[in-house]
Amino acid sequence: MWSLALVLLAAVAGAYRIITLPGYLDDPHLITVSLTELLIVLAAVALVAVDAARTQAATPAAPPYPRAMTA
Numbered sequence: 001m002w003s004l005a006l007v008l009l010a011a012v013a014g015a016y017r018i019i020t021l022p023g024y025l026d027d028p029h030l031i032t033v034s035l036t037e038l039l040i041v042l043a044a045v046a047l048v049a050v051d052a053a054r055t056q057a058a059t060p061a062a063p064p065y066p067r068a069m070t071a
Helices: 002-024 028-058
Strands: none
Touching: 002 028
């Protein structure tokens, strides 16, 4: 489950970085740093997404609840 949580957190962090990127248009160094951070987050997602997908596929369905016997 941690891999799925990490992917979701990375999606939020990546979206935040993309939204705040226009604020750095006057400083090319900060744009480079922001794009590098975004690339690192995307690389982390690529590495963890495989594990997250495998975990979701490997999770068996929950067993049904036993029915109470009535007389």
